Amino acid sequence: MLELKNLTKTFYQKVDKVVVNNLSLKVKKGEVFGFLGLNGAGKTTTVKMIVGLLFPDKGSITISKDDHLSLAAKQRIGYMPESPQFYQHLTVAEVLRFAGQLYDLELAQIDAKIPLLLQQVGLAGQENLLARQMSKGMHQRLAFAVALINDPELLILDEPLDGLDPLGRLDFKKLINSLKKQGKTVFFSTHILSDVEEICDQVAILDQGKIIRQGTPKELIGRGKKSLEEVFVEMVSEVKK
Amino acid sequence: MTPSYWQKIGVIALNTFRETVRDKLLYSLIAFAGLVIAASLLAGSVSLGQDVRVINDFGLTAMLVFLLIITLFVGTQLVFREIERKTIYLALTKPISRDQFYLGKYLGLCLTILVAAVMMAVLFLGVLYFKTKGVSVSAVWAIGFLVLEAWLLTAVGLLFSSFASPISSAVYTFCLALIGHSSTSIWTIAQKSPVALKGILEFVYYVFPNLEKFNLRNEVVFNFRPDAVQVIAVLGYFLGYTLVVLFLGGLIFRRDEF
Numbered sequence: 058m059l060e061l062k063n064l065t066k067t068f069y070q071k072v073d074k075v076v077v078n079n080l081s082l083k084v085k086k087g088e089v090f091g092f093l094g095l096n097g098a099g100k101t102t103t104v105k106m107i108v109g110l111l112f113p114d115k116g117s118i119t120i121s122k123d124d125h126l127s128l129a130a131k132q133r134i135g136y137m138p139e140s141p142q143f144y145q146h147l148t149v150a151e152v153l154r155f156a157g158q159l160y161d162l163e164l165a166q167i168d169a170k171i172p173l174l175l176q177q178v179g180l181a182g183q184e185n186l187l188a189r190q191m192s193k194g195m196h197q198r199l200a201f202a203v204a205l206i207n208d209p210e211l212l213i214l215d216e217p218l219d220g221l222d223p224l225g226r227l228d229f230k231k232l233i234n235s236l237k238k239q240g241k242t243v244f245f246s247t248h249i250l251s252d253v254e255e256i257c258d259q260v261a262i263l264d265q266g267k268i269i270r271q272g273t274p275k276e277l278i279g280r281g282k283k284s285l286e287e288v289f290v291e292m293v294s295e296v297k298k
Numbered sequence: 299m300t301p302s303y304w305q306k307i308g309v310i311a312l313n314t315f316r317e318t319v320r321d322k323l324l325y326s327l328i329a330f331a332g333l334v335i336a337a338s339l340l341a342g343s344v345s346l347g348q349d350v351r352v353i354n355d356f357g358l359t360a361m362l363v364f365l366l367i368i369t370l371f372v373g374t375q376l377v378f379r380e381i382e383r384k385t386i387y388l389a390l391t392k393p394i395s396r397d398q399f400y401l402g403k404y405l406g407l408c409l410t411i412l413v414a415a416v417m418m419a420v421l422f423l424g425v426l427y428f429k430t431k432g433v434s435v436s437a438v439w440a441i442g443f444l445v446l447e448a449w450l451l452t453a454v455g456l457l458f459s460s461f462a463s464p465i466s467s468a469v470y471t472f473c474l475a476l477i478g479h480s481s482t483s484i485w486t487i488a489q490k491s492p493v494a495l496k497g498i499l500e501f502v503y504y505v506f507p508n509l510e511k512f513n514l515r516n517e518v519v520f521n522f523r524p525d526a527v528q529v530i531a532v533l534g535y536f537l538g539y540t541l542v543v544l545f546l547g548g549l550i551f552r553r554d555e556f
Contacts, residue, residue, distance in 0.1 A: 108391040110556045131393040138391075142384045144313065146320040152388070158309040159392035161302050203388065 058211055058242045059084040059107070064116035066102055066266075076102045078266035080116070084244050084259070086210075089237050091253035091274075092246040094263035095293060100246035101139055103263075104215045107244075108136045120211060132160065135209035139216040139246075141200035143188035149175065149199055150184040153206055160207040167206070174202040179228050193220045201229065212236065214245035218252055230256055250286040260285075264293050306394050307402040314406025318372050319413065327371075328417050331364035335422045342429065351519045353429055357422040358440055358515040361415065365448040366475055368414055373407050373455040374467035377551075386556055396552045400456070404544060407452050415445045436521050440514040443524075446536045447512035451475055453540045454507070457547035460554065477502065478509030507539050 066077040077099045084090040094100045105111040107118055109126050118125035120133055143152050150171055157167035175181050178198040191199065197220055204212055217233075218226050233243055233256050247253060253260055254274050261271040270277060270292055277288055318324055338356030342349035380386040389399055419441045426434055454474055458467035477484070481503055488499035511532055514522065524532070 105556070108387075110387060110390060112553075112555060128393040128395070131391070134391075136387075136391040138384065138387045140384070141387070143388065144317055144385050146317055147313075155309065155313055156388060156392065159306055159389060159394050161305075161393070 058086040058088070058121060059090075059244055060117075060119045061103070061107070062117045062119075064103065064106060064118065065114050066099075066106060066111065067114055076266050077106070077113070080263075080266065080268060082261055082268060082271065084211075084242060086242055087237070087240050088258045089233060089243045089256055090245070091257035091260040092244065092263060093248065093250070093253055093260055093289065094246070095248060098263040099266040100248075100263055101215055102266075104139075104213060104244075104246055107213055108134065132207070133210045135204035135207060135212045137197075137200045137204040137212070137214045137217055139219065140193075141196050141203075143191075143196065143199065145187070145189040147188055148185050149180060149188070149191075149202075152188060152199060153202060156203045157206045162207065170206065174205055177205070177232060178202045179225065194222060194225050197221055197225070197229075201232070209241070211242045211244065214243065216247055217245055218247065218249060226252070250284070250289055254285045262289060262292055269293070303398065307398050307405065310389060310394070310399055310402025311406035311409060314376065314403050315409045315413075318376070318407070318410040321372070324368065324372060324410070324414065327364055327368055328414050331360055331418050332421050334360040334364075335418065335425060338422075339425050339429070350426070350430055353426060354434075354437065354518045355515065357425060358437070358444065358518065361418050361422060361441065362444055362447070362515070364418065365411060365415060365444060366451065366472075368411060369407075369448055369451045369455055370468040370471055372410065373452045374459045374471060375464045376403060376407065377456065377459050378464045378467075381556055384556075390556065396554075397548050400460075400548045400551045401544065404453060404456055407456070408449050411448045411452060412445060415441065415448070434518065434521070436514070436518045436523050439522075439524055440518050443512040443514050443532060446532065447509055450507055450509075450512075450536055450540050450543075453543040453547070457543050457550070460547050460550045474506060475509065478507045479513070481506070481508040481510050508535070511535055 060083050062081050064077050064080040065075065067073055067075045080099075080103065092100055092103070102111060106113050107125055109131070120130035123130040147155065153171050153174065154164060154167050157170070158164070171184060172181070175183060178201045180195065180198050180202065183195070188196075188199075197217070201217065204214065218229055221229060230252065233245075236243060237256075257274060259271070260274055260277055261268045262277075263269070274285055278285055279288070335357045338353045338360070341356050342352040345352045390396070422441070423433060423437060426437060451471060451474070455467055455471040458470045462470065484499050484503050488496050488503060491499060514524065
């Protein structure tokens with residue numbers, strides 16, 4: 058479904074910094090893929106390259122064999138950014154209509170979807186709320202609804218559970234699980250390990266722009282009685298040595 | 299280009315329009331322009347037998363200044379604000395090209411300028427009607443040309459804002475507007491200058507927009523109406539210059555990273 062090949066990105070500043078370093082990975086259809094790493098590991102940069110906000114210096118990204126920048130590929134994905142922001146003057150319904158129209162959906166089709174989507178993300182009845190009146194958690198929920206507006210095959214979620222209260226986190230995890238049951242592919246970046254353990258089929262651990270380990274949560278934990286958190290800390294510490 | 303290609307540009311344009319018309323700054327500017335235009339009645343009343351001329355000069359100049367201010371303050375900030383607030387993610391991650399987004403932004407701004415110009419024009423023509431008991435067709439032409447000038451400057455402002463900060467973009471656009479209105483003088487000086495300076499001034503004359511082509515303000519008092527040839531020439535100049543500027547801005551925007 059999603060394939061990254063030898064992806065490299067350098068930020069040219071006073072001191073050039075290779076943020077993503079020759080990264081390759083494959084996400085299979087119907088898989089929930091956790092992209093794990095400390096702050097600054099290169100997760101958001103990778104996600105931004107996948108959705109076309111940044112351009113890789115080297116390497117390729119394909120979505121169902123289409124180049125990720127092609128309209129056909131973009132038509133298949135839904136994206137939720139880290140700390141999402143919306144046009145302050147738009148209401149919840151207007152944001153969803155705006156996003157839906159960019160996917161070529163008819164207004165009637167979008168309007169029919171809105172109550173259902175808002176129900177799914179826990180914003181039922183908030184159609185007329187202005188974006189500027191919303192809390193951070195509500196922004197997260199609206200961003201999830203925007204990511205689902207086109208019924209995407211592939212969901213790309215950047216730190217989706219960040220900034221949510223415990224109830225919100227639980228709702229989102231249930232939602233991701235229900236999307237998985239519908240056969241959707243989910244690629245999400247996070248640094249919260251308990252979330253990964255609960256909902257991911259595959260996990261890749263990223264450090265300094267490189268994948269240092271990949272496998273199922275069980276494979277990563279191994280036969281020991283360690284938690285994924287302990288394994289993660291061990292791996293990152295080893296690399297730093 | 300399929301209908302959907304233009305529909306998406308329309309979606310971006312309408313959203314841009316909605317964003318700007320819900321901005322209090324725009325209304326403040328239009329209200330202030332309205333006050334200045336209304337004040338032309340007062341200025342006209344104290345001039346001896348030149349009241350219509352004064353109202354025309356005052357009103358049309360006020361419209362030019364306020365349309366320029368709208369272009370500088372709204373136009374040059376728009377893309378920057380989208381990037382700063384990260385709202386640009388909402389559109390650019392969808393199946394839409396960077397060109398469509400850029401063009402949509404431009405057209406949305408043009409629509410905002412048109413609406414602002416219509417609001418000011420209604421007031422200005424109303425003041426003129428109150429004084430002359432008639433509608434000046436030449437004033438309507440002058441306003442139409444003013445709108446074209448503002449649209450051209452909007453394209454320039456967007457181009458600057460695709461690589462410079464809002465303040466720098468506004469300063470560059472303002473300087474370009476000043477140079478553009480001095481085109482005739484620049485040409486005259488060039489013809490009387492030494493060869494090296496002549497080359498530079500002629501370069502400035504040809505590269506910078508000749509905004510005097512859009513200036514019918516002085517002719518309004520003589521009831522001047524442009525003929526078809528002049529209208530086609532001005533429209534052609536506007537389209538040619540604006541398309542080149544939009545193309546250059548689009549090229550830069552295509553490679554921008556967010």
